[in-house]
Amino acid sequence: MARPLIQMALDSLDFDQTVALADQVAPYVDIFEIGTPCIKYNGVNLVKELRNRYPDKLLLVDLKTMDAGEYEAGAFYAAGADICTVLGVSGLATIAGVIKAAKKYAAETQIDLINVADKAECARESVKLGAQIVGIHTGLDAQAAGQTPFGDLNDIARLGLGVRISVAGGIKQATVQQVVEAGANIIVVGAAIYGAPSPAEAAREIRELVDAAAV
Ligand SMILES: O=C(CO)[C@H](O)[C@H](O)COP(=O)(O)O
Structure with a gap:
């Protein structure tokens, strides 16, 4: 794997x-x-700072774009983003706009299926457009209402869309193996690292668990 x-x-x-x-x-990610709150607050200057500081890391800007896809995302690709996110609920015209902006910069587009009713259909159509x-x-x-991403991950992985699958939503040490085995190619972790007493140690643990699960 x-x-x-x-x-x-x-x-x-x-x-x-x-x-x-x-x-x-x-060192671990x-x-x-x-x-999203961070990019709204700090804007393109933070993209430029992280791009300059980490030329070899991938940089995803979680825009969760809802409208004006090409116009909004274009500025962030220009500032150095490798990937921008667009909401699946925005509709195909907005998704196509972000994909167009990404292509201009040889970058990538991620569809966020948050709150999409028919996730399989949205994923299929977005991939056809080039996501x-x-x-x-x-x-x-x-998450605060008790939901998890695991069921949706299994459903989307089974479609065999031939693109990378990212999973986010409260992933922690105890659930890393489950999401890797379910077919996630990108494991997103926030609170389990930044809320830990030592974020570096938590990130190191998650790196080890991901690598072990992928063998
Ligand atoms: O995009 C987000 C919220 O909309 C978070 O960044 C994502 O859910 C990862 O954070 P956590 O691991 O704490 O759920």
């Missing part, structure tokens, strides 16, 4: 804390995600 990637969700609003957290976990990553995502509010 190809080694799954670990994506660190940087979900603080504070610019300096975000960069400091990225520095702590960098493959992708830095600038989370490279399908994101299964139980958001923070849904």
